[in-house]
Amino acid sequence: MIVLGIETSCDECSAAVVKDGREILSNVIATQIELHKPYQGVVPELASRLHTEWISQVVKAAIMQAGLTNKDLDAVAVTNRPGLLGSLLVGVNFAKGFAASLNIPILGVDHIRAHLYASQIENPLEYPYLGVLVSGGHTVICKVNGYDDVDVLGTTIDDAIGEAFDKVAKFYDLGYPGGVVIDRLSKSGDPMAFLFPGPTLDRGEHPYDMSYSGLKTGVINQLDKFRNNNAPATKENIAASFQRAAVGILMKRVKAALKDTGLKRVSAGGGVAANSLLRSELKELEKGGYTVTFPSLKLCTDNGAMIAGLGYRYLKDGWKDDDKLTAYSRVAAFKKSYP
Ligand code: ATP
Ligand code: MG
Ligand code: FE
Numbered sequence: 217m218i219v220l221g222i223e224t225s226c227d228e229c230s231a232a233v234v235k236d237g238r239e240i241l242s243n244v245i246a247t248q249i250e251l252h253k254p255y256q257g258v259v260p261e262l263a264s265r266l267h268t269e270w271i272s273q274v275v276k277a278a279i280m281q282a283g284l285t286n287k288d289l290d291a292v293a294v295t296n297r298p299g300l301l302g303s304l305l306v307g308v309n310f311a312k313g314f315a316a317s318l319n320i321p322i323l324g325v326d327h328i329r330a331h332l333y334a335s336q337i338e339n340p341l342e343y344p345y346l347g348v349l350v351s352g353g354h355t356v357i358c359k360v361n362g363y364d365d366v367d368v369l370g371t372t373i374d375d376a377i378g379e380a381f382d383k384v385a386k387f388y389d390l391g392y393p394g395g396v397v398i399d400r401l402s403k404s405g406d407p408m409a410f411l412f413p414g415p416t417l418d419r420g421e422h423p424y425d426m427s428y429s430g431l432k433t434g435v436i437n438q439l440d441k442f443r444n445n446n447a448p449a450t451k452e453n454i455a456a457s458f459q460r461a462a463v464g465i466l467m468k469r470v471k472a473a474l475k476d477t478g479l480k481r482v483s484a485g486g487g488v489a490a491n492s493l494l495r496s497e498l499k500e501l502e503k504g505g506y507t508v509t510f511p512s513l514k515l516c517t518d519n520g521a522m523i524a525g526l527g528y529r530y531l532k533d534g535w536k537d538d539d540k541l542t543a544y545s546r547v548a549a550f551k552k553s554y555p
Contacts, residue, residue, distance in 0.1 A: 217528065217531065218234075218284065218289050218290050218291075219233070219234050219289070219528045219531065220233055220279070220291070220293070221292075221520035221524025222275065222293070222307045223294075223295045223518055224299075225518065226263065227248040227303075228518040229248070230244060230245040230518060231271075231275040231277070231520045232521035232523070232524050233284060233289075234521055234524035236528070237337070237525050238337060238340075238525075241281070241283070242278045243514065243519055243521040244274050244277045245518070245520070246270050246273075248262075252392075256392050257382070261302065263302070264300065264303045267306040271306060272310070287318070290531075291322070291527065291536070292311045292314055293311075293322075293325050293528070294324060295324075295330070295523050296543050297326055298328065298544060299327055299545065300545065304543035307543075308543045312539060321536040322536065322537050323530050323535065323536050323537055325523045325526050325553075328351070328354055328549060328550070329526060329550065330522040330526045331485040331516075331522065332347050332485045333529075334515040334519075334525070335483045335510050337511075338512060341481050341483050342481065344360055344479060345482060345483055346358070346359060346470065346474055346477065346479045346481065347359070347360040348466070348498070349484070349486050350377050350466065350488035350489055351485075351486030352378035352379060352486075352488075353378070355426055356368055357370040357371075357424045357470060359479065363526060365552070366550040368550055369424045369477075370422060370423070370473070371426070371549065372425070372427060373417070375427075375428040377465075378395055378487050379428070380458075383432055383436075384454075385397050385455075388451060395488060395490070395491065399490075402452070402455045402460075405451075405452030406452075406453050407460035408447075408460075409454070409457050410439060410442045410443055410447065410453065410458075411457070412435060412461040413442075414464060414465050414468065423469075423476075424472065426465055426466060428462065431458070431465065435458045435461075467494075482507070484509075484510040484511075485516065487516055487517040488516075489511065489516045490513050490516035530553070530554065
């Protein structure tokens with residue numbers, strides 16, 4: 217079964233063709249990064265306008281690169297939530313027209329669920345497992361019981377981890393997008409140059425919750441307070457120290473959740489799952505007998521393949537949407553997709 221996946225929730229205009237949910241025949245990602253760079257962040261109006269200009273070419277390229285024609289497609293899966301409303305609407309409406317013209321089913325897919333599912337395309341992991349969803353807008357530790365069955369164990373109570381990377385990079389003018397630059401600069405910095413503390417959260421009711429706004433404020437406004445042994449405030453040292461602290465906050469809760477739930481498998485997803493320190497710290501867990509997976513770098517950030525992959529699962533279980541499918545900018549994280 218061949219599924220076309222379309223993703224336009226933010227600043228990536230992407231389309232992919234995936235066979236039987238596993239075989240990625242193409243995964244075209246047209247990123248708008250360069251066009252938003254002057255503003256150091258995604259400008260919603262610009263994003264949706266560029267999607268309208270690019271979408272048909274991107275879809276055409278994905279089908280061509282897969283070596284197929286429109287007639288070979290069995291279904292269209294499209295991100296319909298959450299994200300920038302204008303951007304989502306471009307993808308959803310294009311997908312609706314495209315599916316209708318070919319008389320094939322359409323499926324709306326939750327972007328966050330798809331990030332978490334991405335690793336399953338390349339390295340299927342037996343359910344249940346501990347899910348670590350770390351992206352530009354989300355930070356969630358959860359128990360994943362199935363592709364559409366997720367229990368949230370903890371979330372950030374303020375900023376998302378990716379947002380913290382982006383804001384620190386923006387403040388220190390490190391480059392755009394922030395996560396990638398901080399990851400790179402950290403390699404030549406001292407992670408102990410600044411000793412930023414973790415958040416002091418009430419461990420009672422929500423023991424796996426996280427906070428990133430305190431760390432962000434510390435890095436931006438209180439460098440001197442956390443300076444270790446007169447370490448110089450170079451970009452590299454700031455980046456490495458921030459990255460160590462950001463990953464540390466997450467890993468502390470991941471380890472506690474693994475211990476408490478008794479889960480033996482872990483999988484991460486989302487843009488921050490591309491972070492080299494997080495990947496190596498998660499991999500370290502294998503020494504303790506855990507099985508750890510994450511998506512390849514291209515499947516961490518926004519892409520159509522994860523949408524097609526998850527769409528295939530719904531389709532196989534008999535779910536689909538109709539022409540009433542629409543876009544939602546916000547949804548409760550991991551509300552069940554189909555009844
Ligand atoms: P969401 O998925 O929550 O709607 P989004 O789609 O904007 O948000 P993603 O595409 O999953 O987010 O990821 C983008 C985020 O990942 C950005 O915050 C970016 O800085 C971060 N990121 C990308 N690569 C890395 C990296 N190597 N290290 C740390 N962060 C990274
Ligand atoms: Mg993006
Ligand atoms: Fe995303």
